Amino acid sequence: MAQKNSKSLYLVALALFLGGIGYLLFSGFTQNSVYFLNVSEALATPQDKLHTVRLFGTVAADGLTMLDGAPGVRFRLEDKDNTSKTVWVLYKGAVPDTFKPGVEVIIEGGLAPGEDTFKARTLMTKCPSKYQKENRG
Template identity: 60%
Template sequence: MAKKNGKSVYIAALLLFLGGLGYLLFTGFSQNSVYFLEVSEALAMTPDQLGSARLFGTVKADNIKRHEEGLGVNFILEDANDKSLVLPVVFKGAVPDTFKAGAEVIVEGNIDDATKAFQARTLMTKCPSKYEKKNRE
């Protein structure tokens, strides 16, 4: 009888562990899930539908304005495939050194209903090709 109780304790502990692990994974993924879209897809959605999103595009050559008070930048994000589709972006934070006109960037945030601009919480630039390993033959 003592042997049976020991086995059930291990089974109960395993079930509790797996249940807790499953709960942590579920809540972690649901809270941090962000859609990855191009500018054209974001423009086709309403701010309610868009919610929190991660957008990919290219920094338009004109209208890059660094914030006078320090960190941050306002710029226009162009669609990667259709340069006529653009979205204004406001970013408050440290701007990467590789940020410049024509750079491919990823911004994460949401649309501000009042200004219709994308309020970016994060700004990442794609590394330029000069950092990529060259094919040596």
């Protein structure tokens, strides 16, 4: 009889352990899942689906302004393939040294309902030297 109780105890412990692991996996995936879109895809997506996304594009040559009195920038993000598709971005934070017009960037943030400016929480620039093949002669 003592052997049956110990088997039951092990089965209950295993079920609790597996249930805990399952919960951690499920909550980790749902909290960290973020859509990754280019500008054209973001413009074609309903606004209520853009509260947490990553956007990829190129910093437009015009419209780039640094924020007064605080670190940050306001700029237009162009679609890499269709430069007529743009979205305004507001980023408050330290701007990378490599940030300038023509640079490819990835931003993460969201678009509040009824607003036309994407509010970025993170701003990352793509460093061309890491992604382009060196010419060795």
